[in-house]
Amino acid sequence: MGSLSDAEKATLAEIAHRLKRKALEELAAVAKPDTLLAWYRKLIANKFDGSKFRKSSGRPRVDEETERLVVRMAKENPGWGYDRIVGAMAVFSPDGHHIVAASADHTARVFPFVTLPEVVKLLAK
Template sequence: MLLRLVYLTVTTVFAFMRLLPESDRDKEIEILVLRHQVAVLQRQVAKPALTPGDRFLLAGLLGHLSMDKLRHLTLLVRPETILRWHRDLLRRGHSAACTPRRRGRPRTISSIRLLVLRLARENPSWGYRRIHGELAALAITVAASTVWEP
């Protein structure tokens, strides 16, 4: 899907670049022709099948327009649908940025892990409670479970 999205983005950029040297009159004629083609397709197809990449592109391009401007455009879907896709896109993007990369408890700092292993190796008669107490005396605060499974 990501490859398709990149492909759609690149082809859209090249399509926009193709329009740069054209005159305004040529662009307006092309827009009118495209609008008419969309109207013809809307009469033939009951419900268009849009891929997630199509939705992403439409939501990204049209999501910042006001509802009045969206209502005046000839679209394959209702303006409310475009705005819903845009809200979903923002929500998914924001939630992906806020979720931590790793699930669960963070790893123990390697220096503390090495210190626990060294204390256990140098004092084989000590249990995890004694090692945990020694770490507390050194002002290193870790859970007892961190000591018994370093």
């Protein structure tokens, strides 16, 4: 007999869980009771790992138009920080541009020792 498929393992694991360890020790011929119960634990862990609901990891990317607007505001207002740009976008943007400070300061993580106006100069080159 060859190795079992995942579906066969899942079926055996369900049956093993219902039988409990004592009955399994008497009946198990395909695999050891510990193996069958381990398959069941893995089956349950996979069922509840949340992978069905995960679409992608991390925050969605900021669209290019919003990025350009952030860069333009930073160029026009070199003394402003990330929070001020985010606040200005919320107040002055009728197009519904929404951005968070974490997105606005993404470049700060890429260039940790460079200020926002300097990053804008680097990006403009």
